Amino acid sequence: MSQSLASHAPNSTTLPGAIPLGAVAPWAIFGLLLSLVLIYFVGAEQGATSLISGHMVHEFVHDGRHLMGFPCH
Amino acid sequence: MTGRLLARGLIAGLVAACLAFLFGRLFGEPSIAHAISFEEARDALAGEPPEPELVSRTVQSTWGLLTAIVMLGAAYGGLFSLGFSLAYGRIARLTPRATALLVAAIGFVVLVLVPDLKYPPNPPAVGNPDTIGLRTEVYFEIILISICCAVIACLASRPLIQKLGTWNGTIIAGVLFIALVSGMQFTLPDISEVPDTFPATVLWRFREASIGTQMLLWSSMALIFGPMAEKVLCAPQRSSSHARTLG
Numbered sequence: 036m037s038q039s040l041a042s043h044a045p046n047s048t049t050l051p052g053a054i055p056l057g058a059v060a061p062w063a064i065f066g067l068l069l070s071l072v073l074i075y076f077v078g079a080e081q082g083a084t085s086l087i088s089g090h091m092v093h094e095f096v097h098d099g100r101h102l103m104g105f106p107c108h
Numbered sequence: 109m110t111g112r113l114l115a116r117g118l119i120a121g122l123v124a125a126c127l128a129f130l131f132g133r134l135f136g137e138p139s140i141a142h143a144i145s146f147e148e149a150r151d152a153l154a155g156e157p158p159e160p161e162l163v164s165r166t167v168q169s170t171w172g173l174l175t176a177i178v179m180l181g182a183a184y185g186g187l188f189s190l191g192f193s194l195a196y197g198r199i200a201r202l203t204p205r206a207t208a209l210l211v212a213a214i215g216f217v218v219l220v221l222v223p224d225l226k227y228p229p230n231p232p233a234v235g236n237p238d239t240i241g242l243r244t245e246v247y248f249e250i251i252l253i254s255i256c257c258a259v260i261a262c263l264a265s266r267p268l269i270q271k272l273g274t275w276n277g278t279i280i281a282g283v284l285f286i287a288l289v290s291g292m293q294f295t296l297p298d299i300s301e302v303p304d305t306f307p308a309t310v311l312w313r314f315r316e317a318s319i320g321t322q323m324l325l326w327s328s329m330a331l332i333f334g335p336m337a338e339k340v341l342c343a344p345q346r347s348s349s350h351a352r353t354l355g
Contacts, residue, residue, distance in 0.1 A: 050204075051341050053197030054109050059190070062110040066117075066186040073183035077176045083244035094163040097232075099176020102136045102318050104220065104229035106243035 078105040110193045112340050114186060120333035121185015121325075125178045128325035132177060136317035137169050142310045143231035150233065150303070177325070185329055188215055192337060199262070200274070204341050205334035212330030214258065220322045222254040223247060226293050229318035231310065236301050246296045253292045261285035 077100060080086060081093035093100075093107075100107045144165070148158060163172060191211045196204060199211075227247050235243065261281045269277030302311060 050197070050201070054193050056194075059110045059193045062114050062193070063190050066114050066190045070183035070186045073179045077179045077183075079244055079248075083241045090162055094168065095172045096176035096179075097163070098137065098140055098168050098173040099132075099180070101140060101229065101231055101314075102132050102173070102321055103177065103180055104224055104227075104318055104322065106227070106235065106240060106247050107230075108232070108235050108237045108240060 077103070082107060109340065110190070113189045113193050113337055116336040116340065117185040117187075117189020117192070117329075117333060118182050119185070120329045120336065121181040121183070121188070122178060123332050124185070124325050124329035125181025126174075127328050128181065128321045129174045129177045131324050132173060132317065132321040133169070136314065136321055137173070139231055139310050139314035139317060140169070141165075142307070143233045143314065146306060146310070147233035150305075177321075181325060181329070184215070184219070184325065185333070187219075188212060188326075188329060189333065189337075191215060192333070196337075196341070204338040208330045208334035208337055212326045212333075216323065216326040218254045218258045219251060220319070220326065222289055223250045224315075224319060226250045226296065227299060228315055230302070231314040234302050234306060234311065239299070239301065242297075243299060246299070250293065250296055253296075254289055257285050257288035257292060260288060 076092065077096050081090055082100075083106075097107065151158065188211060191214075192208055195211050196207050199207065202210065227243070227250060261284045264284055265277060265281035268280050271277065272280065
């Protein structure tokens with residue numbers, strides 16, 4: 036069935052279907068973690084909470100944090 | 109499939125971030141510079157010593173700004189490509205390019221516009237350092253509320269569209285999202301810490317530039333990602349037709 040769909044493509048304008056949820060899930064976890072870490076360091080580190088001591092991270096991304104709408108100082 | 113889309117989302121986010129950086133550097137930095145002079149003048153009047161400069165203003169407004177926007181661009185690009193992977197073929201029968209635009213528009217409203225309406229972006233000198241804990245907390249809470257309301261509206265949209273048709277069902281789902289967000293935002297406190305003497309035009313210009321930078325980031329991300337996603341999703345069809353023409 037799937038073979039005949041793939042080889043003949045009865046309607047050439049048919050778009051490929053949705054990606055199964057099970058195939059998205061592992062990548063979703065990986066991408067979500069990666070994105071949250073990045074957002075945390077630009078948006079909140081050395082402001083409300085601090086993993087690295089000092090103010091260097093906050094000072095370096097200072098303008099971006101303001102301009103991208105995150106709370107600062 | 110999702111992995112390849114995720115990689116393209118990251119690339120689209122990085123390229124879009126470079127454009128957003130140029131926009132922010134041109135239109136955002138002047139207001140930030142004004143706000144910092146205001147802050148310095150206010151501190152000098154109060155007789156406070158100037159704050160030590162750990163990172164020079166030049167570095168903050170160039171490499172610092174670029175780094176921050178590029179990191180966020182990659183993050184939003186990743187989230188956007190995952191949203192795309194889930195939405196494609198489910199939200200509507202749209203082409204990959206049109207799906208990309210729709211997902212980015214929803215992402216912009218949910219992750220940028222709604223949080224910014226409740227807690228507008230502020231330039232330096234606006235904001236009490238003592239309340240940074242509360243402000244950070246409620247900012248991420250409004251984002252979470254916005255995401256939850258969007259998920260509810262998306263789930264409700266399917267039966268609504270089946271009952272009322274695409275046009276009316278979509279409108280009702282949109283109204284549902286607005287109603288939910290408008291109601292839920294009352295559970296969070298309002299914060300207004302703009303100093304009385306802070307120039308209104310600087311505040312307005314800064315907020316315009318902030319929303320503009322983010323709008324440019326999301327829209328260009330979608331336009332860059334769309335054709336790349338189309339290549340990934342339609343690749344098997346293309347290669348088979350290619351083989352057939354060769355054969």
